[in-house]
Amino acid sequence: MKKLTQKELGNILRRIRTSKNLSQADLARLIKVTPNSISAIERGLTYPSIPFLMNIASALGCSISSLLGEEEIQTVETDLSLRLIARIKSLLQLIPEETLIKYLDALIELCKETKEQVSKSNS
Numbered sequence: 001m002k003k004l005t006q007k008e009l010g011n012i013l014r015r016i017r018t019s020k021n022l023s024q025a026d027l028a029r030l031i032k033v034t035p036n037s038i039s040a041i042e043r044g045l046t047y048p049s050i051p052f053l054m055n056i057a058s059a060l061g062c063s064i065s066s067l068l069g070e071e072e073i074q075t076v077e078t079d080l081s082l083r084l085i086a087r088i089k090s091l092l093q094l095i096p097e098e099t100l101i102k103y104l105d106a107l108i109e110l111c112k113e114t115k116e117q118v119s120k121s122n123s
Contacts, residue, residue, distance in 0.1 A: 007044030
């Protein structure tokens, strides 16, 4: 397998990110890093760590192998995820990012609790 250069990785990341209509700032916000971190990778100035790559792949709905150029870019993005991203972007225009994150965390916890309660009542 050919070693991927930093520049090649950056070009692949940029191509996938822009195909999702995400800015560097959008992607950075999704994975909780600075836009400069994304920019440095895309310009070929640095290699991201494996955990960082995992976060990027998850946010972009693609595999790490796609980011590394090992396979054809196959996204797992669905109509549902596109709609969810659009709604999150619209919420970010209404409330501060940290508030939205707190709301989403609370919603996740509520869903977990509800699932646990349903599981207990079915046992």
